[in-house]
Amino acid sequence: MKYTNKYNLPDTLANALQADPYSKGAAWKSITQIIGPPQISHLKSQHYHDLEEDVSDSVWRLMGSAVHHILESGDAPNLITEERLFVDVDGKTISGAIDVQEIVGQNERVIYDYKVSTKRSLDNVEDKSWETQLNCYAYLVEQAKQRKVVGIKVCLILRDFINARAKNDPNYPQCPIQIVDLPLWSPHDQEQYIRDRIALHQEADEGTPVECTDRDRWFAEGKLAVMRKGGKSAVRGGLYDMDQREEAEEHAETKPDLYIEERKGSYRRCEGNYCGVNQFCNQWKGKQ
Numbered sequence: 001m002k003y004t005n006k007y008n009l010p011d012t013l014a015n016a017l018q019a020d021p022y023s024k025g026a027a028w029k030s031i032t033q034i035i036g037p038p039q040i041s042h043l044k045s046q047h048y049h050d051l052e053e054d055v056s057d058s059v060w061r062l063m064g065s066a067v068h069h070i071l072e073s074g075d076a077p078n079l080i081t082e083e084r085l086f087v088d089v090d091g092k093t094i095s096g097a098i099d100v101q102e103i104v105g106q107n108e109r110v111i112y113d114y115k116v117s118t119k120r121s122l123d124n125v126e127d128k129s130w131e132t133q134l135n136c137y138a139y140l141v142e143q144a145k146q147r148k149v150v151g152i153k154v155c156l157i158l159r160d161f162i163n164a165r166a167k168n169d170p171n172y173p174q175c176p177i178q179i180v181d182l183p184l185w186s187p188h189d190q191e192q193y194i195r196d197r198i199a200l201h202q203e204a205d206e207g208t209p210v211e212c213t214d215r216d217r218w219f220a221e222g223k224l225a226v227m228r229k230g231g232k233s234a235v236r237g238g239l240y241d242m243d244q245r246e247e248a249e250e251h252a253e254t255k256p257d258l259y260i261e262e263r264k265g266s267y268r269r270c271e272g273n274y275c276g277v278n279q280f281c282n283q284w285k286g287k288q
Contacts, residue, residue, distance in 0.1 A: 027095035038204035043277035
């Protein structure tokens with residue numbers, strides 16, 4: 001990986017932003033890796049030395065690492081913090097670092113994962129990425145430590161929390177730290193998911209193309225936007241799904257200066273290069 005510093009950040013900060021504390025330990029892959037798209041993981045491994053990233057792109061990763069480091073000082077007798085666990089599944093060793101295991105009984109645990117993100121992530125919990133990650137961690141705890149997991153939670157630190165909005169809007173989060181309870185899968189479903197993901201990553205590593213799904217690519221559905229002539233964005237309440245053309249047309253007919261703009265769906269992860277390897281991806285090259 002090659003790092004650039006196009007904003008001429010101070011060396012101390014630039015060096016810190018380049019230092020990635022993440023490690024999967026002596027494992028084939030980590031939980032973070034196996035729940036991620038196999039194609040991205042494979043291409044990153046293949047082209048690691050060709051990749052380039054500006055240090056400024058790592059600022060939020062650094063903030064997340066800082067929070068984890070600070071939280072280690074909050075250890076207590078009923079808490080196990082920052083423990084990496086290893087489990088063998090189908091001949092592959094997988095690992096995961098559990099932020100916090102709360103001991104709630106002799107053989108029971110509640111898992112917490114700390115995240116630094118935005119309010120938007122709180123509004124989109126239903127995308128199930130957190131749920132999937134923590135259920136995989138629950139599987140590790142039950143298999144590696146023989147302890148039953150009875151709850152999984154995200155402790156979300158909102159980096160864009162606005163105190164004034166909290167005071168004036170009762171529907172806005174009232175605290176910059178939110179605890180999000182997530183559904184706990186059955187042990188069978190946890191194991192089956194992990195087995196399926198291992199199989200997909202093995203296929204990719206062995207050279208079989210495993211294309212990213214629309215979900216992997218953060219696909220945003222196309223929209224019908226009711227626009228005002230000379231305007232740059234849709235009028236209030238003027239965004240409609242593609243199958244709501246009749247409603248959009250009725251809206252546009254309410255005033256003579258309104259018209260409908262058709263916005264195509266987009267692959268936000270690919271288009272924004274959030275995966276980092278789209279320049280090497282045949283799937284993306286074939287569908288631009």
